[in-house]
Amino acid sequence: MAFQTIVEIEDPSQARVLVVALKAHGFHPLEGGEGGLPGVRGLFGPKGVPVQVPDEEAEDATVLALDLLKQMQSDAG
Numbered sequence: 001m002a003f004q005t006i007v008e009i010e011d012p013s014q015a016r017v018l019v020v021a022l023k024a025h026g027f028h029p030l031e032g033g034e035g036g037l038p039g040v041r042g043l044f045g046p047k048g049v050p051v052q053v054p055d056e057e058a059e060d061a062t063v064l065a066l067d068l069l070k071q072m073q074s075d076a077g
Contacts, residue, residue, distance in 0.1 A: 004058040008047035015049035
């Protein structure tokens with residue numbers, strides 16, 4: 001199964017919340033540490049924590065993820 005990065009989030013806490021929310025809505029995002037190198041946890045890209053879902057879920061999951069991130073940012077500020 002191929003996965004696609006739908007967003008990259010600077011705040012690891014927000015990334016964890018987003019993964020849980022995506023799962024609650026029926027998507028199948030990778031858990032932290034499931035992608036990347038075996039035995040290497042907490043390795044993030046230059047833009048933060050990548051949130052990845054199966055290719056076939058990417059379009060719908062992106063719409064939801066962007067909306068949820070917008071809500072999280074408006075609640076924080």
